[in-house]
Amino acid sequence: MEKYNIKLEQDTAKYLQIYNHIKKMIVDKEIKEHEKLPPIRKLAQYIGVNNTTIVKVYELLENERYVYKTVGSGTFVSVLKKDKEEVMVKKEGVIHFDSGNPSTNMFPIQDFKSAVNMALSEEGSSIFEYDEGLGFDDLRQKIVGYLEDKGIRTTKENVQVISGAQQGIDIVCKGLINYSDVVFVEEPTYSGAIQVFKSRGAKIISIPMLDDGIDIGILKLKLEKIKPKLIYTMPNFQNPTGISYSPYKKKKLIELAEQYDFYIVEDDFISDFKFESEDNKPLKSYDDKNRVIYIKSFSKILMPGLRIGIVDIPNELLKKVLWAKHSSDISTPGLIQKSMYYYMEYFNWNNYLDSVEKVYNQKYILAKKLINEKLSDRLKVRNSNGGINFFLELPRGYSSQDFTDFLLDKGVSVVPGTYFFDNLLDDRFFRINIAKSSIQDLEKGISIISDNLDEFFRQYKNTLALKSNKIFY
CATH class of the missing domain: 1.10.10.10 (Winged helix-like DNA-binding domain superfamily/Winged helix DNA-binding domain)
Structure with a gap:
């Protein structure tokens, strides 16, 4: 002591x-x-x-x-992230199942370069001025058409351009959440959202996920006792589980929001693609009660470094969210906004999305096959029907922190489950993300995990119990 x-x-x-x-x-x-x-x-x-x-x-x-x-x-x-990054830098050839960003060979560099040049030529010096308010008018109008194809009917007056989904979550919280307000989240869920809610002093209540979406029964029990300001959801190909809501649960969630008077924040990062899902329509497309605040990120379907996305906001919340955006950074850079518009307008956006869908679908089908064949006999694999994430569970008595360190020494990097829970009861979960990996890396990486699992089980048997009971003076 x-x-x-x-x-x-x-x-x-x-x-x-x-x-x-x-x-x-x-x-x-x-x-x-x-x-x-x-x-x-x-x-x-x-x-x-x-x-x-x-x-x-x-x-x-x-x-x-x-x-x-x-x-x-x-x-x-915890194992400090910096320490892990230093190990990765030193260790060549690490297969990254930890990054959620798409592979750089998917980036439409040449077309986007042309779009940037077109924006500079057409817009002139005004492109470097602040674009205050909701964002570049032409881009927002283009987004309205894009959302309409996804079943979302809105107007450009309801669309706020943002600098990525993380900022979208942040400005919604800044505009709507006060200290001690209650926010419901899925369990597990995106760690960045948990941190934003905590930074605002919100009280977080986690609702378990079932194979067809959030547990409606437990959600209703909680709603009868506690009134949340928001519920944060990823209804399609959720991060980290890959779970998608059934149409019934999408509709039921909106009914409950109306009945108990709360808003739903929908974080949509990859519903553009169907994978094996029967319904990849955004929750917002079902929203006949004006209860969904829809955040759309382009990071996983375009280039994450652009830091661009949108929030579609119900009318009564517009002023609050607009103020929060302005207080954060005034506006998303005009060069990015206008280049995005010219790319979507003149470089066949739909054809690009089709090409990305083929790549992701090929990776998903292969990864699912390999995981089921090589890992499911020794690890529990969460059922999913698409996306870029697989969520796996070690047997009781083992720690994902130990497992991620062990795998890193073998040349594979995964994300421990501790990142995705507010209060973790049992640290046995880890996530495999397939967005960045090549087909060859998927085959090699999953084989490395399979080939070394038994060694891990032998080496770390009972170490969790010893670690938890050890007393430090």
Whole structure:
């Protein structure tokens, strides 16, 4: 316990001093990866502060990904992302099943370069001025037609151009969420959304996912007791599970939003493609109650570095979200907006989407076949019908943190399940993302996982129990 000894100054908040002290020990490796931090009450007594101060410290450390919690066991030091990146840089030939970005060989570089030149030629110096408000008028009108093809009827006055889906989630929260408001999320879900909600001081309640979408029964039980401001969803090919909602659940969710008076934030990153789904229509296309705030990202279907997307906003929320966007960055860069418009208008956007769909579909079918053949006899594989993510589960008694470190040494990088849960009961899950990998890497990477699984099971048997029960002084 001596290393937790800290002399508190009077002119700085106590929780910040303790947070910085523990954070420094983690970064400097004075506290090792997966080491258990002292229990809240014990540390509070040792330092001489209230229990709530340590609770706040641990929450802040968790928000910043320095620690992770295991219910019933305690709080443990995470594997720092920087450390993993350094290992990857040193280790050549790592197969990346951790990145959700598309392969660079899919990028339409030459056509988009022509679109940029066309935008510069047609728009002149005005392209570098602030484009305040909802965004470039012609692009928003083009987006209206694009959304209509997806079954979404809207107007350009309801479309806000944004700098990627992450900003879309952020400005919706900034405009609508106040401290202590309740937000429902799917479990598991996108970690970036969890962090945004926590940064706004929202109370997060997780609703489990079934194979056909969110668990409506549990959702209704929660709604009878608690009123959320929002529910955050990915109804098509969800990240990280790949699950898609059935038409029944899409309609039912909108009915519940109307009945219990809350809004739905739909994060749509890849519903453009059908894969094996019976219904890849956006939730927004079913929205006859004006309850869905629709966020559309182009990162997974075009080029993520463009940082462009849109939010389609119900009329009564427009002013709040527009203010939040303006306070964030005034506007998405005009060069990006206008280049995007010229690309969609003059370079056969639909043909491009068809070509991307063929690539993703080929990868998905192969990955699903390989995972079922090589891994499903020893790992539980979450059922999905498309997308770029597969969610797998280790047997009880094993940790995904251990598994991701083990696999990295073998030349494969995956994402541990700790990233996708607000409160993780059991750290046995991991995600394989196929967006970046080539066909050859898919075959090789999944074979490496299969060939080394038994070694992992032997080497790490019972280590989770030992780790959780170890006491550090």
